[in-house]
Amino acid sequence: MYRKVVDYAEQPLEKMYGENSFSDAKMRERLPKSIYKEFKKVQNGDKELTIEVAEVLANAIKDWAIEKGATHYTHWFQPLTGLTAEKHDSFISPTADGSVILEFSGKELIQGEPDASSFPNGGLRATFEARGYTAWDVTSPIFLKEDNTGITLYIPTAFISYTGEALDKKVPLLRSMDALNKQAMRVLKALGNKDSKKVITTVGPEQEYFLVDKEYFEKRMDLVLAGRTVFGAMPPKGQEMDDHYFGQIKDRVAAYMRELDYELWKLGIAAKTKHNEVAPNQFELAVIFGTTNVAADHNQLVMETMRRVAGRHNLVALLHEKPYAGVNGSGKHNNWSMATDDGKNLLEPGKTPHENMQFLLFMTGVIKAVDKYAPMLRLSAANAGNDHRLGANEAPPAIISIFLGDLLSDILEKISNGEAAKGKDGVKLELGTDSLPKLPKDLTDRNRTSPFAFTGNKFEFRMVASSDSISGVNVILNTMVADVLKEFADELENATDKKAAVEKIIKDAYSAHKRVVFNGDGYAEGWVAEAEKRGLPNLKSTVDVLPEGKTKEVIDLFTKHGVFTEEELVSRFYIYSEKYSQQINIEANIMVEMANMQIFPSANKYAKQLADTIKSVKEVLSDADTVEQEKSLKAVLNNIKGLKEGIAELEKLIIDAQNTEGEYEQAKFYREKVLAKMEEARVYGDNLEKLVEKELWPFPTYEDLLFRL
Known part of the structure; x- marks a missing residue:
């Protein structure tokens, strides 16, 4: 079942790393020097890709892929489902004598034409309007994927409609990167930077996930169809001992992780860190920083590879945000920064006074952006699964705030008050002078x-x-920071005294937006009241935050920077409203079926056993001798009754929800009525799990799912 993993002593890691990626090194090796230089200008945004250069590139890529055993290619794109999509075409081209030749043209490399009618479009086009286009993202490496279909060449692409609207995740991301680059470069030039030519955003994502034995997974309809359990009582031991966190990795999991590393490294994905997470059978994988759009592509591949490799080990990788109630859920940590093309991290405190001034300016820009556009940042983390996770004592609350730490907070506070700030060593901090120490x-x-x-x-x-x-x-982060940097650039470009202008910008921006800075315990009950006092929004659910994506302020923001059109923004409001409803509808129907087809028969069978036992005992002994059995029977029957009534009400609410007109109104109904009833009914089902004899319980319990691996 397990694939043989390479012995790194025989095949050194540095030699096999990236063997399935058409990397920059492979381009230098396989392309004529003039074509390579021309293409680097295309990647840097200095020139457009010509068909002549594309033809040479396509031939080199085809030869490399065929040498590796590839027979097909695909334009790999990321529609608004949140998943990836692909259509495979072979390299073969028939000849007149009945044989074939292998061909791959520059046009086939640059552009594809997949069916766009079945992907979410939010009203941007009619269902019968099927044509869509994929366009090669020249900045993201082409790669090979090995699976049961064979070896296929994957070309990362953007996905747009026939009339040019963005139908995917990549187009807005690339636009947002351009927007931030434009405004950040204006700021740097105004500060006197003559060396940097470009600002990029970088991301290092950390991916959390659960593993579960495939045998147990397949016996749980809710996990198979929805990715989370709609029933499940906590076992006597959960995660309270914290003995799983950073603990020794079990052999079976270690074998899985080893193969996962191997597959990712072959793709040129720099998987760096792996460890046990807090919950039992929960784990994390972190990847080294990369350019944002490449990091996004790689994270999609990480999730796909996690699932695929798990199957080879008779495991299933669960990526749902809250597969199990009562234990920690899973998230992603999006480690975001800004850097210049000549290697300067704009969020690095720096070694010189000038760099410190620059650092504090960009830092203040991020603070202002987060406060100003907090609802949009909250929207970026909204889905039906994450609603179960955010705000629990395992993840950040739904309130957006920034942690800076005491030193940075003190520096910015003193600057905003016009006081002389001091570093840890007591030296006064004066922007733009030699007395500013290294931070x-x-x-x-x-x-x-x-x-x-x-x-x-x-x-x-x-x-x-x-x-x-x-x-x-990252679309939202890039765009909102770009917007604030535009304000800074407008002010700096018109200033004669740059030092005074920088000091004023930092002072004014921090003074106006420091309410979002909070260095305390975000889990504490008092923080909710404190945040409300500060005027910070507390958008607790996806349904609460969805309308924030189409306010006038948000439409102005994204259209101003060319990241989204108003139509594209509104379309996403309808798409994500519908997606939320569909997810809750699936989960509700699963709950109905599991209750009717599995829990009730098992609970009734156990109730009959208890009743038969009581009757038999009474025939021999007195009524007083069956008191405890009768209590057990009544508890089982009461919970059967409660579950029966709850499920009957849930079935009616599902019908009412489906008859509710309007995507957002329907989502609200599912959130406020259907989900609430599901939570009520679950209590009875979970009580029955604790009462019914284990051998009669119809599906694996949390004990099986969390501790049997």
Whole structure:
């Protein structure tokens, strides 16, 4: 069942790493020098790709792929389902003599034409309008994938409609990267930077996931169809001992992780860290920083590879945000920063006064952006699964706040008050003068309760849903920061005294937006009241936050920077409203079927056994001798009754929900009525699990799912 994993002593890691990726090194090796230089200009955005260059590229890529055993190619894209999509075409071209030749043209490399009618479009086009286009993203490496279909060449692409609207996650992401680059470069030039030519955003995503034995998984309809359990009582031991966290990795899991690393490394994905997470059978994998759009592509591949490799080990990788009630759910940590093409991290505190001034300016820009556009940042982490996770004592609350740590907070507070700030050593900090000391890299402790924390030279956004693409959050991060940097650039470009202008910008921006900075315990009950006092929004659910995506302020933001059109934004409001309803509808119907077809028969059988026992005992002994058995029987019957009534009401609510007109109104009904009734009915089902004899219980329990691996 297990694939043989390479022996790294025989085949060194540095030699096999990236063997299935058409990397820059392979391009240099296989392309004529003039074509390579021309294509690098295309990748840097300095020139457009010509068909002549594309033909040479296509031939080199085809030869490499065929040498590796590839027979097909596909334009790999990321529609608004949150998953990836592909249509495979072979390289073969028949000849007149009945044989074939293998061909791959520049046009086939650059553009594809998949059916766009069945993908979510939110009213951007009619269902019968089927034509869509995929366009090669030249900045993301082409790669090979090995599976049961053989070896296929994958070309990362953007996906647009016939009339040019973005139908995917990649197009807005690329637009947002351009927007941030434009405004950040304006700021740098105004500060006197003559060396940097481009600003990119970088991301290092951390991916949390659960593993479950495939045998147990397949016996749970809810896990198979919805990815989470709609019934399930907590076992006597959960995660309270914290003995799983960072503990020794079990042999079966270690074998899985070893093969997962191997598959990712072959793709050129820099899987770096792996460990046990807090919940039993929960784990995490972290990847080294990369350019944002490449990081987004790689994270999609990480999730796909996790699932595929798990199957070879008779395991299933669960990426749902909350597969099990009562234990920690899974998220993604989106570690985000900005860097120049000549290697300067704009969120690095720096070694010189000038860099410190620059750092504090960009830092303040992020603070202002997060406060100003907090609802949009919250929206980037919204889905039906994440609603079960956010706000529990395992993940950040639904309130957006920033953790800076005491040192940075003190520096910015003093600047905003016009006071002389001091570093750790007591030296006064004066922007733009030689008395500004080097700020240490680790300015802060880590605050795991903060949704948006500064962690040395980057911000870690910890709210992202584990099953989602990271494209959405980074589109919003890039665009909102670009908007604030535009304000800064407008002011700096018109200033004669740059030092005074920078000081004023930092002072004014921090003073106006410091309400979003919170260095305390985000799990504490008092924080909710404090956040309300500060005027911070508390958008608790996906349904609460969805309308924020189409307000006038948001439409102005994204259209101003060319990231979304108004039509594209509104379409996503309808798409995500419908997606939410569909998810809850599936889960509700699963609950009905599991209750009717599995729990009731088992509970009734156990009730009959108890009744028969009581009757038999009474025939021999007195009524007083069956008191405890009768209590057990009554408890079982009461919970059967409660579950029966709850399920009957749930079935009626499902029908009412389906008859509710309007995508958002339907989503609200599912949230407020259907989901609430599901939670009520679940209590009775979970009570029955604790009462019914284990051998009669119809599906694996949490004990099986969490501790049998």
